[in-house]
Amino acid sequence: MGGSGADGTSAGKRPNEQLGSWFVRSGWSKGELARQVNRRARQMGAHHISTDTSRVRRWLDGEQPREPIPRILSELFSERFGSVVAVEDLGLRAGHQSPSVSGVDLPWAGPQTVSLLSEFSRSDLMLARRGFLGTSLALAAGPALIEPMQRWLVPTPPGESPAPAPGSRPARLSQPELDLLESTTAMFRTWDAQCGGGLRRKAVVGQLHEVTDLLQEPQPPATAKRLFKCAAELAELAGWMSYDVGLQPTAQKYFVLGLHAAKEAGEKSLGSYILSSMSRQMIHLGRPDDALELIHLAQYGSRDCATARTQAMLYAMEARAYANMGQPSKTKRAVRMAEDTFSDVGLDGEPEPDWIRFFSEAELNAENAHSYRDLAYVAGRSPTYASLAEPLMERAVQLFGEDKVHQRSYALNLIGMATVHLLKREPEQATTLAGKALGTAKSVRSERVNTRLRKTVDTAARDFGDVPEVVQFTDYLTTQLPETAEAV
Numbered sequence: 141m142g143g144s145g146a147d148g149t150s151a152g153k154r155p156n157e158q159l160g161s162w163f164v165r166s167g168w169s170k171g172e173l174a175r176q177v178n179r180r181a182r183q184m185g186a187h188h189i190s191t192d193t194s195r196v197r198r199w200l201d202g203e204q205p206r207e208p209i210p211r212i213l214s215e216l217f218s219e220r221f222g223s224v225v226a227v228e229d230l231g232l233r234a235g236h237q238s239p240s241v242s243g244v245d246l247p248w249a250g251p252q253t254v255s256l257l258s259e260f261s262r263s264d265l266m267l268a269r270r271g272f273l274g275t276s277l278a279l280a281a282g283p284a285l286i287e288p289m290q291r292w293l294v295p296t297p298p299g300e301s302p303a304p305a306p307g308s309r310p311a312r313l314s315q316p317e318l319d320l321l322e323s324t325t326a327m328f329r330t331w332d333a334q335c336g337g338g339l340r341r342k343a344v345v346g347q348l349h350e351v352t353d354l355l356q357e358p359q360p361p362a363t364a365k366r367l368f369k370c371a372a373e374l375a376e377l378a379g380w381m382s383y384d385v386g387l388q389p390t391a392q393k394y395f396v397l398g399l400h401a402a403k404e405a406g407e408k409s410l411g412s413y414i415l416s417s418m419s420r421q422m423i424h425l426g427r428p429d430d431a432l433e434l435i436h437l438a439q440y441g442s443r444d445c446a447t448a449r450t451q452a453m454l455y456a457m458e459a460r461a462y463a464n465m466g467q468p469s470k471t472k473r474a475v476r477m478a479e480d481t482f483s484d485v486g487l488d489g490e491p492e493p494d495w496i497r498f499f500s501e502a503e504l505n506a507e508n509a510h511s512y513r514d515l516a517y518v519a520g521r522s523p524t525y526a527s528l529a530e531p532l533m534e535r536a537v538q539l540f541g542e543d544k545v546h547q548r549s550y551a552l553n554l555i556g557m558a559t560v561h562l563l564k565r566e567p568e569q570a571t572t573l574a575g576k577a578l579g580t581a582k583s584v585r586s587e588r589v590n591t592r593l594r595k596t597v598d599t600a601a602r603d604f605g606d607v608p609e610v611v612q613f614t615d616y617l618t619t620q621l622p623e624t625a626e627a628v
Contacts, residue, residue, distance in 0.1 A: 153201060153202040153203065154202050155200060155201055155202050156199065156200055156201070156202050156230075156231040156232075157231065158229065158230055158231030159199060159200060159213075159230045159231050159232065160200050162217050162221075162225060162229070162230060163200065165221075166217065166220050166221075168220075169193075170193040170196040170197060171192075171193050173196050173216070174191040174192050174193055174195065174196050176216055177189070177191045177196075177209065177212050177213070177216070178190060178191050180212045180215065180216065181208070181209075181212060189208075189209070191209075204232060204233055205232070210227045210230070210232040210233065211227060211278055213227075213230055213232065214226060214227045214229075214230060214232075214278060215278075215389065217230065218279065218388060218425075219386060219388070226278075226279075226281075227278070243280070244280045244284070244285055244288050244289075244392065244393070244396045245284075245287075245288040246288070246396065246397075246400060248291055248292075248294070248296075248400060248403060250364075250368070250404045253368075253397065253400040253401055253404055254352055254355045254356055254371075255356075256397060256400075257348065257352045257371060257375065257397050257401065258349065258352040258353070258356065260393060260394070260397060261345050261346075261348045261349040261352065261378070262349055264345050264378075264390065265342065265345055265346060265349065278389055279388055279389045279392055279425070280392065281422070281425070281427050281430055282427075282430060285392075285430060286430060286433045286434070286437075288396075289396075289399065289415070289418075289434065289437060290437060292399055292403055292411055292415075292437065292441060293437070293440070293441050296403070312354075312357065312359075313354065313359070313363055313367075318363065318366050318367075318370075321351065321367075321370050322366075322370060324347065325347070325370060325373045325374055325377065325494075326494040328340060328343065328344050328347070328374075328377055329377060329494065329495070329498075330545060332344075332377065332380065332381055332384075332548075333498065333545050333546045333547070333548060333549070334544075334545055334546075334547055334548075334584075335547075335583075335584060335585055336384055336385075336548050336584040336585040336586030336589065340381070341378065341381040341382065341385065344374060344377050344378045344381060345378050347374055348371060348374040348375055348378055351367055351370050351371045351374060352371060354367055355367050355368065355371065365404075365405050365406065366405075368401050368402075368404040368405035369401075369402070369405035369407050369410065371398075371401040372398045372399075372401035372402035372404075372405055372407060372410055372411075372414065373398075373410065373495060374398075375394045375395070375397050375398030375401055375414075376394070376395065376398040376410075376413065376414045376417060376495070378394045378398075379391045379392070379393075379394030379395040379398060379414075379417060380417055382394060383417070383420075383421050383424070383588070384548075384586050384587065384588050385585070385586070385587045385588075386587040386588070386591070388421065388425065391421060392418065392421065395414055395417055395418045395421070396418075398414045399411055399414045399415065399418075402414055408441055408442045408444075408445050408446075409442045409445050409446045409447070409450055409493070409496075410493070410495065411438070411441060411442070412438035412439070412441055412442035412446060412450065412454060413438075413450065413453075413495055413496065415434045415435070415437055415438035415441075416434075416435060416438055416453060416454055416457050418434050419431040419432075419434040419435045419438070419457050419460075419461065420457065420460075422434065423460055423461060423464055424588075426464075428460075428461045428462075428463075428464035428465045429461075429465065431457070431460070431461040431464070432458065432461035432462065432465065435454055435457050435458045435461055436458075438454055439451075439454050439458070442454075447485075447488070447490055447492055447496065448481050448482065448484040448485045448486075448487070448488070449482070449485045449492060449496050449497075449499050450496050450499075451481045452478045452479075452481040452482035452485065452499065452504060453478075453496065453499040453503075453507075455474050455475075455477040455478035455481055456474070456475070456478040456499075456504060456507035456508060456511070457507070458474040458477075458478075459471050459474035459475045459478060459507070459508065459511040460507060460510060460511050460514065462474055462511075463510075463511040463512070463514040463515040463518065464514050464518065465518075466515070466518040466519065468515060468519070468525075471511055471512075471515055474511075475508045475511055475512075478504060478507070478508060479504070479508070482501070482504050498546070500539070500543075501535075501539060502535075502536050502539030502540050502543065502546070502549070503536075503546075503549065505532045505533070505535045505536040505539070506532075506533070506536035506540070506549065506552075506553050506556070508532050509529045509530075509532035509533035509535075509536055509553075509556060509560075510529070510533075510556055511529075512525045512526070512528040512529035512532065513525070513526065513529040513533070513556060513559055513560055513563070516529065516560075516563050517563075521563055522563075523563065523564060526560055526563035526564050527564075529556075529560050529563075530557075530560050530564075533553060533556050533557045533560055534557065536553045536556075537550070537553045537554060537557050540553055547580055547583065547584050548584045548586050548588075548589060550580055551577045551580040551581050551584055551586075551589045551593075552588075552589060552592065554573050554574075554576050554577035554580065555573070555574065555577045555589070555592045555593055555596050557573050558570040558571075558573040558574045558577065558596050558600075559596055559599070561573065562596070562599055562600055562603065562604075567600055567603070567604035567607045567609065567610050568607065568609050570596070570600055571600065571607075571609045571610055571613045572609075574593060574596060574597055574600070574613060574617075575613060577589075577593055578593060578617065578620060578621065581593055581621065582620070582621075590621055593617070593621065594617070594621065597610075597613065597614055597617050600613075600614070601614045
């Protein structure tokens with residue numbers, strides 16, 4: 141099952157220093173990497189793959205493995221480091237990818253969007269355990285991501301129906317049935333906020349697949365438009381839940397398909413919200429430049445229709461991107477714009493869609509606090525920015541503590557508050573908050589919460605390893621939160 145056909149000991153072969161560097165930093169043994177490759181291969185149906193330590197050694201010595209191994213290694217290292225590690229970054233050659241499965245540069249047309257949503261959701265339900273669908277799925281970043289998304293702004297050519305042509309028979313869906321579909325999506329959103337992405341992800345993907353089945357039947361234009369809107373919301377939520385449990389390429393694919401469905405529905409504000417979710421993912425993956433491009437695209441595309449709450453959310457995400465780029469004045473300006481715009485929420489009397497209701501006063505304070513916290517890290521652990529983050533984070537923790545629905549947000553902000561105390565060199569307070577976060581983390585199935593908690597405690601142990609409370613809590617966390625979470 142080897143490499144490129146050359147013998148592993150060939151005189152012409154040189155060690156793969158790029159792969160070697162990532163491998164050493166990962167802390168994995170050759171045996172552990174081999175086991176992970178085999179497990180991932182089985183999950184994607186590639187049962188012929190059987191890797192061992194000698195095979196890993198040959199890769200490090202310069203042998204080029206065949207697909208799908210380069211893509212599996214890219215996925216494993218991306219998850220390990222929380223940022224995009226492309227096949228090329230590993231010194232490996234990527235095989236040809238099927239754009240219908242792996243790419244983000246897709247046709248902006250209704251029937252193709254429906255068939256791609258149907259294909260992807262079906263594959264996910266059948267094959268996904270860790271977000272690997274078929275033999276080909278990779279994260280897009282940089283121009284390969286931004287340029288296709290810019291086509292969201294291009295108007296649909298006149299005379300082109302965004303939906304499948306209506307048939308001669310009457311519509312099958314009644315008004316109450318459409319209402320029920322929309323209210324079910326809102327219910328899934330509440331479950332996600334309470335329980336994290338792990339518990340209900342498959343249910344959301346299943347519902348999305350059902351909606352695409354309805355879109356493949358002839359529907360009157362008004363019904364098709366509502367179904368596309370429903371598909372866009374479900375795809376965004378499936379993406380968000382996939383992101384929450386660590387399935388990054390899967391999440392990105394759902395976001396992209398959701399944006400396509402929102403365009404078919406004529407829902408520019410919903411499209412801007414999906415772009416903001418993509419932006420958040422790029423920040424998480426260490427790509428703030430991409431995040432900023434996506435937010436600016438969202439702001440421009442919804443400039444004539446977004447409510448004050450949606451605009452405030454977009455400004456807050458803009459601040460996060462600037463903070464991670466290390467731009468203090470632009471961060472402060474975007475934070476101020478988010479606060480000013482949020483003060484206008486509700487003044488126009490316009491009804492707001494369910495998908496933006498999460499952006500409360502608690503969420504506003506949380507985002508702005510995290511912007512200043514991120515800025516503190518980028519600026520070399522600056523106490524000035526940590527002190528700007530503290531009162532906002534305290535307010536977010538207080539408000540989320542009173543909110544029984546958004547439990548994942550409560551956990552994330554307790555962890556955020558702990559990081560602020562670490563920046564202020566107050567490890568005892570940080571440990572107390574991490575302990576509170578652990579209590580909530582155990583009831584919320586979110587790999588994102590678990591990962592942030594582990595990272596925060598690792599930082600505390602590295603910087604304050606002589607503090608008894610830190611030593612004690614580090615040991616306790618290892619027993620309470622073992623690194624065995626399986627995504628659903």
